Amino acid sequence: MKRSTQIGLAAVGVVLVASFWPRSSEETQESLVYNSLSDCRAGGQLSAQQCETAFSEATATRLKDAPKFNNQNECEAQYGANGCSSASIGGAQYFVPALAGFMLARGLAGSQAQPLLPPTAATCPPGSAQPECQQARAASSSSSSSGGSGSYGSNSSSSSSRSRAYSTTTGGSVAVSPTSTRGVSTTTRVSSRGGFGSIARSFSSHSSS
Amino acid sequence: MRRVTLPPRPDWAAQVERLGFAFHTIDDETYWDESAAFAFTLEEIERDIEAPTEAIEELCFAFIEKALASEEILTSLAIPAAYWDYIRRSWQSGERNLYGRLDLAYDGHGPAKLLEYNADTPTALFESSVVQWDWLEQAMARGALPPGSDQFNSLHERLIAAFAGLRTPSPYRLHLTCVEGSAEDKGTVDYLTDCAVQAGLDARFTYIEEIGLLTDGRFCDGANQPIETLFKLYPWEWLFRERYGEALAGSRCQFIEPPWKALLSNKGLLACLWEMEPGHPNLLPAFFEGDPRCATLSARRVRKPLYSREGANVTLMERGRVLDSDDGPYGAEGYVLQDAATNLFSADGNYAVLGSWLVASQACGLCVREDASPITKNTSRFLPHYIEP
Numbered sequence: 001m002k003r004s005t006q007i008g009l010a011a012v013g014v015v016l017v018a019s020f021w022p023r024s025s026e027e028t029q030e031s032l033v034y035n036s037l038s039d040c041r042a043g044g045q046l047s048a049q050q051c052e053t054a055f056s057e058a059t060a061t062r063l064k065d066a067p068k069f070n071n072q073n074e075c076e077a078q079y080g081a082n083g084c085s086s087a088s089i090g091g092a093q094y095f096v097p098a099l100a101g102f103m104l105a106r107g108l109a110g111s112q113a114q115p116l117l118p119p120t121a122a123t124c125p126p127g128s129a130q131p132e133c134q135q136a137r138a139a140s141s142s143s144s145s146s147g148g149s150g151s152y153g154s155n156s157s158s159s160s161s162r163s164r165a166y167s168t169t170t171g172g173s174v175a176v177s178p179t180s181t182r183g184v185s186t187t188t189r190v191s192s193r194g195g196f197g198s199i200a201r202s203f204s205s206h207s208s209s
Numbered sequence: 210m211r212r213v214t215l216p217p218r219p220d221w222a223a224q225v226e227r228l229g230f231a232f233h234t235i236d237d238e239t240y241w242d243e244s245a246a247f248a249f250t251l252e253e254i255e256r257d258i259e260a261p262t263e264a265i266e267e268l269c270f271a272f273i274e275k276a277l278a279s280e281e282i283l284t285s286l287a288i289p290a291a292y293w294d295y296i297r298r299s300w301q302s303g304e305r306n307l308y309g310r311l312d313l314a315y316d317g318h319g320p321a322k323l324l325e326y327n328a329d330t331p332t333a334l335f336e337s338s339v340v341q342w343d344w345l346e347q348a349m350a351r352g353a354l355p356p357g358s359d360q361f362n363s364l365h366e367r368l369i370a371a372f373a374g375l376r377t378p379s380p381y382r383l384h385l386t387c388v389e390g391s392a393e394d395k396g397t398v399d400y401l402t403d404c405a406v407q408a409g410l411d412a413r414f415t416y417i418e419e420i421g422l423l424t425d426g427r428f429c430d431g432a433n434q435p436i437e438t439l440f441k442l443y444p445w446e447w448l449f450r451e452r453y454g455e456a457l458a459g460s461r462c463q464f465i466e467p468p469w470k471a472l473l474s475n476k477g478l479l480a481c482l483w484e485m486e487p488g489h490p491n492l493l494p495a496f497f498e499g500d501p502r503c504a505t506l507s508a509r510r511v512r513k514p515l516y517s518r519e520g521a522n523v524t525l526m527e528r529g530r531v532l533d534s535d536d537g538p539y540g541a542e543g544y545v546l547q548d549a550a551t552n553l554f555s556a557d558g559n560y561a562v563l564g565s566w567l568v569a570s571q572a573c574g575l576c577v578r579e580d581a582s583p584i585t586k587n588t589s590r591f592l593p594h595y596i597e598p
Contacts, residue, residue, distance in 0.1 A: 001359060002251070002254060002359050002360060002361045002362065002363070003342060003345070003360040003361070003362040003363060004362065004364070191422050191423065192421060192422050193419070193421035193422070194418055194419075194420075194421070195420070195421075195422060195452040195453030195456070196417045196418070196443070196448060196451050196452075196453050197388055197389075197416075197417045197418040197443075197451070198451050199447040199451060200417075200447065207387070207388050207391070207394065207442065207443050207444055207447070207518070208330040208331065208332040208387075208393070208394050208397065208442050208518065208519075209327045209330060209331055209332065209518040209519055
């Protein structure tokens with residue numbers, strides 16, 4: 001065998017997921033995402049009262065909108081081991097994906113906080129080191145594609161590397177980049193910009209071969 | 210080696226777009242061309258392409274040792290003297306390289322001949338690694354090619370492994386950059402970003418025009434994040450000559466490809482290798498223009514600028530008459546003259562050049578590009594290949 005045995009799977013997986021995976025960081029930076037009530041309080045962007053309100057809204061919405069399963073195994077097959085909890089709804093016992101976090105739109109006062117669920121195989125970014133994602137990928141050997149717009153060579157400027165993945169109650173995906181909250185070291189400042197690229201501009205020629 | 214005509218998949222465009230291949234058609238011209246494919250035997254691949262590729266890489270390493278000790282060679286390659294020490298340090302400290310592509314003339318008979326080494330900024334990577342791989346799987350699945358067909362292509366897994374080992378400790382933070390406005394370059398870098406992420410790296414893209422300089426001498430990306438390791442799809446000879454060139458040595462940045470690749474991506478390499486190993490079965494006779502030994506070259510010869518990409522400013526001549534040329538902005542730094550290859554594969558008025566891929570200096574993949582002229586240009590088409598069972 002002179003060719004890779006896994007490359008096709010890895011690369012197709014990359015692209016199939018990328019087609020409905022938010023690739024630009026702008027899409028996620030508009031929202032505030034917290035993994036827990038204490039994260040929210042520690043984050044300092046919202047008051048303790050706002051955090052509690054958001055958390056209780058997300059909790060209630062999760063019970064109302066999240067997929068419900070009759071047994072734990074079915075639920076964990078999608079959301080991973082320890083990804084589910086039992087809930088009593090209308091007197092009946094169900095298993096519901098756990099509350100992995102909650103998200104609210106920045107600057108939209110009065111908007112409802114949305115619950116975030118553990119990632120499923122379909123919502124994990126390729127190559128994610130997140131344990132839930134590795135679990136989810138192992139649990140689901142084949143995922144279906146939705147054919148989409150992701151591509152190599154588009155103009156979106158940054159990838160969702162190192163992001164943390166969640167799924168939503170409707171099966172959508174949310175990626176949160178940790179870089180949005182990390183600033184530059186305070187000891188260095190930019191002294192200039194744009195010192196590379198001038199020859200490519202002046203020649204309008206090929207920088208690659 | 211055979212050129213086999215095959216019906217393209219009826220939905221080929223949708224199929225390659227499904228993989229994220231955004232530049233299958235460039236300026237309304239077909240670039241990804243699956244109306245034919247190249248068939249090789251396993252022996253042709255292993256004996257005539259894989260083994261010579263690694264032998265040439267080894268010869269290149271011996272050349273670097275020799276060049277770094279010789280001001281005469283560095284001058285002949287038009288490397289600015291201000292960067293000689295910078296390049297020496299990158300070689301002596303063992304900075305690793307990611308990838309490169311040898312362009313070879315080969316028609317299935319006799320040894321492959323080195324046309325040039327795209328050691329610094331090769332593209333055609335994603336289509337080599339992923340798109341032709343998927344094409345082969347589908348061709349076998351629908352019975353267009355016999356089951357058990359294979360391909361010289363372990364690029365994807367090698368790239369991931371190489372990224373992980375380029376720097377210690379790993380994983381590390383990696384920036385990747387290219388110029389704005391080239392779908393092909395951006396596609397190549399997007400694909401490499403994907404590989405880097407799968408290697409566990411913290412990979413971030415920034416356009417080269419966005420790069421800034423911090424007050425402490427380090428480069429930074431568009432978000433002012435310091436750059437410690439930078440994959441740049443941008444040639445060293447340009448970096449050396451631009452405003453930030455003088456900041457390179459103090460930037461504490463590890464570059465991929467490393468600075469020593471500037472010695473190999475230079476067409477002067479062809480004359481230098483021939484000087485070291487005259488008569489090597491995989492080399493064509495070549496000399497710097499002005500060298501009296503140019504008179505010993507065959508009447509049919511090629512004139513190449515030391516710095517040139519995508520065939521620009523390359524001229525094919527016979528007895529002083531120009532047979533084919535490509536315009537471009539290069540040539541100010543000088544030229545080499547090289548015997549025209551006599552074993553370029555041609556069929557139906559098309560010429561094919563093989564691209565033999567190296568990842569971390571190991572031969573591990575092949576691409577074939579075809580052009581209506583013997584100079585492979587940026588208008589060439591990419592054709593898939595397979596190894597017959």
